[in-house]
Amino acid sequence: MANPSNGVIADALDELGDLYELDGAVIHRVLAYRNAAKVVRDAPTSVAALALEGRVTELAGIGATLEEKIRALIETGEIPAAVRLRERFPPGLLAITALPGLGPKRARRLFDELAIDSPQALREAAQAHRLRTLRGFGAKFEESVLAALDAGAAERASHRVVLDRALAVGDALCEALASLDPSARVVLAGSARRRAESVKDLDIVLDNPALLDQLAGLELIESASRTSESAARARTHNGMLVELRAVEPERFGNLLQHLTGSAAHNAALRERAVRAGLHISEYGLLDDATGASTFCSQEAELYELLGLPYIEPELRENRGELEAALAGTLPALVALGDIRGDLHCHTTASDGRASIEEMARAARERGYEYLAITDHSATHGFGDDVSPEQLLRAIELVRAAEQQVGGIRLLAGSEVNILPDGSLDYDDELLAQLDWVIASVHTSFGLDAAAMTERVITAARHPHVDALGHLSGRLIERREPYAIDTDAVFAACAQAGTLIEINASPDRRDLSEVHARAAAAAGVAIVINSDAHSPGGFDVLRYGVWTARRAWLRAADVANTLPWPELEAKLKRSR
């Protein structure tokens, strides 16, 4: 049997944590499982492989006990403790804990004392007013439970919004608020500020509480209410929830840091601070020695007080950034302005909406030095295919467009399909005439991991393939990645000198941040590409740069921060 992926192992540890919590384990034991699940999910290489080498305890938060459980999962497909606990606690009980206000402790009491083991049983008990017979439960609880069940809270998985949709609303809202008081500071915090792949809600920090009363008058807002002297909650017309907090200017940095998170980063930061006799909260930095609190108008001041350099929001995921900050080894992250060219875009020759010239002018206006035209290849289908004859003609058209547009180097390229057997759909003689070839999987997503890995590695080793496109095939919040051994692909690419793309489309961001970090660590050069299908499509490049930053990449890790001649010299075709 193939090794379980990091995601599968992480899910198993999360489930076991939930089961232990229902079982009444001390909370720190439960948290140890949740922490381990996160560590595994974020791990850049195969945790199963690490466990089989006996090295899994090298991961912070995984000790002998968790090692044993992970090994059992790899070797038998099950963790014995989970099997045992699943028999005691029915799945419906876990579904109940998804209801607001119902955690493991209270759910367990309902199960023990009223034999409630499903949302349906809970509904019947609430309707019959049996819940209020329990000490600590009352009429209001029965009401809120029924309301939550009617709203479908038990069935509905938490709905997350992909970052581009979230920023469209969040940035516009901040702009609208700032326009009401141009002297105010209004900053979008939370996972949107950390540029995560998707967000649950929006958090906004501002330094003028009067603005909270003007929310309801904004065009974007459907409804708004004040939740306290310094806070408000709102819902936008497209259904996003927004939490707003106002704070005095001298404490703006404290609150912004708190609300930017992540929860794991903040928890780790506070734990370190406690050892130095300091207590961090959204209200200030309390020093045990003096009993006095210090306020920070800027986030950087807070990190400085903790003896740390400023940590970029994209790094705040507790993936080693605190250790690196202490050691002075935080990377200088790649920035949008470092990117000199885009190596993946489409024109009307395939499924794009603009001509070569229009795309070239748009790229030149963005300040790019070069642009690769990479329309889909011969087997693409949907009427978007480019026949070998058309591709030969396209090379001439690209050369002519370069002359006509001027001021930008145009590369004649192709986004070539990787067929199920790993072969490409143009012959080598034709591929050899191109300046740049990117190879992607667009069909047969259902292959098993071994076949898919073999397929992609075959393409990566092809002498005319410069880079792999959107490696996992995922669509964020919509389509799971297909099964593939990414570690094996990275090793093959590093060995063959094949680059791998971070496709910047906000729905893809593929490589993911975890995979991009692993690829770079394996010695693979990364390119960040827009996959633009129109001139406006170049705008999405920032999402790719954010993924690269969340992957700890520096400009030196990203090949298209180089001028084209230097990049070209590094390609295997130049060897």
Add this chain to the structure above:
DNA sequence: GCCGTTTTCGGCCCGACTGTTTTCAGTCG
């Protein structure tokens, strides 16, 4: 269950809110 420039055992981040209680446990972010 993990972990250690106070510790190999005894700790393990911070605060608000809620409903139910007369002082707080559980839940949430």
